[in-house]
Amino acid sequence: MSYGRDDFAVEFGVSRETLAKLDRYGELLAEWQEKMNLVGPSTLPTLWERHFRDSAQLAELAPTLGHKPVWLDIGAGGGFPGLVLAAMGAGEINLVESIAKKCLFLRTVAEELGLADAIVHNARVESMPRFRADVITARACANLAQLFDWGLRFAAPPTLWLLPKGAAVEEELATARTRFAFDAELVQSRSDARGQIVVATGVKRK
Template sequence: MGHQPELQIEQRKLLDLHLELVLKENERSNLTRIVDWQQGQLLHIEDSLVGLQEFEDAPSGRAADLGSGGGFPGIPLAIVSGRPIMLVDSVAKKTTALDRMIEELGLEGQVSTYTGRSEELALEMPESFAVITVRALSSLPSLLELAVPLLSLGGQLICYKAAVEAEELEQAAGLEEKLGMKLVSMRTTQLSDNGTNRTILVYEKVGEPMVSLPRRPGMAQKRPYKA
């Protein structure tokens, strides 16, 4: 596949097994809207690995994947990079399914799960993460707010976006100082179907926020901060 790194045979097997387990799990619970193998290869595996370079370049330390769902991009990133990661999802049936998959993939020592919202995790493990990944979860202003109380100083938020409107970028830029975050890189690439674009944005925590975080669960999405 066009935008994947060179994969070892064992990594390729684990990536395929993960997708197989997700599609099987999908038959009994709604883990992902993708139910087709080829679509899954493109929009789950290949898409997850688009941000591999940024993930590997991020500071060393704990990693978390917010709103992980079926384990994307967290599990593929863990398989290929070797970095440990915590998969965070508020839906218990999803984290239960993830625990089963982690065991079948033999990743118990490397990949863990957390059932709850990111705001709850931030209260339990404040400023404990060096890198946070998030894919298609919310708008940039909301994502920045959710990441700040979880990240240690110098830690990075890696956002996967299908499309980024200029207005959304401007809103996020206007909040950088308030939230103590700074956009350090942004690139857009095309998946191997030559029709699907992905933008990877990396924000770094450069200072303490001027507001008290986290707010109550859901507030970041319902009433995101304005610049």
Template sequence: MITNEQEARALVERLCDVDAAPRFDLFVERLREENGRQNLVSAASLDSVWQRHIADSIQLLLHVPRETTMELWLDLGTGAGFPGLAIAMARPEWNVCLVESRKRRVEWLSAMAAELELPRCRIEGKRLELVDSAPASVISARAFAPLPRLLDLSRRFSTSGTLWLLPKGRSAANEVDELPRQLKRMFHVEPSLTDPESGIVVGRAKEAKPA
């Protein structure tokens, strides 16, 4: 379990294939600056930004098999860039698409992708319903929507090989339990390394049909 900023940073550095520390340091600096202009994250969480946001995002890599061919990592409702932009920094060779509909956040995310030199990180500044369908290797979402609604909205991006990685906080187990039987068996909950009370919904679902 990650209990402090030093441990969180160590986890991030261990899971990155490249020396991503300069990118993350710059990102944290810019996040603090921008948070004074728009409420990207809670101000209190900035005191533990590595644990609460960065390591919380990067831990998702532990659930991606090494043999995965990463055609596209699709992050829904990325907000301040978690987990999508953090993943793009950790794996700059991957194609990562961040879906975010709020204009000011889209502008900031686009500026960050450029400043962090992440040419394979694409920002879709629109509602998910308006994003063109494309098969995703991984679909992630952090506080995007209740699980049944999330699956309904994004099922057209899912194939038999798509991996779903959905940090759900304290509601993870309950949301999986409330799924219809045919969907419930496709998902399970893994414990979060950054919060003992939180969980990550992990699964594969070729047809994520609505409840």
């Protein structure tokens, strides 16, 4: 049987309130998807695994800090992983998205779900004002070297990078190593057999 809402509830131990928020998010996504492309249409029936689980796994990898972690989600699109992380109370989530219509969707969901910790920035990440991020993430947005290039302005030495990647991860790591020094480990994605999450720290230009 396919992975669904009940599996998600058990795996992540989330409250009924969080599940209700994700239910509503799923409804809004399906409604808006009729007018614009927010996710691959074939992935909607497997929303709980392909999008919610994939996003939620990152919350488990986030550091425990003495304050609410500040996240930067580059290229938030339809809100993955940022809106799921906000619904789970993972910290202050800054979602950066260059397309205004997608930002309207992100703000609509954040408002309807009461996600006060989701901040939507309609900007290109390379030109938005800097702030210090504890965690930088980005899903399906750009290759590793490009993400390091964009994200470094927001990073400080303890910043953790959580970057879901597909089958080309080793190639992307090798290319990134020609321009950046960093420590990285790979964590297997639980929602995608070919997916790995790059968990990187100490990212610096060479």
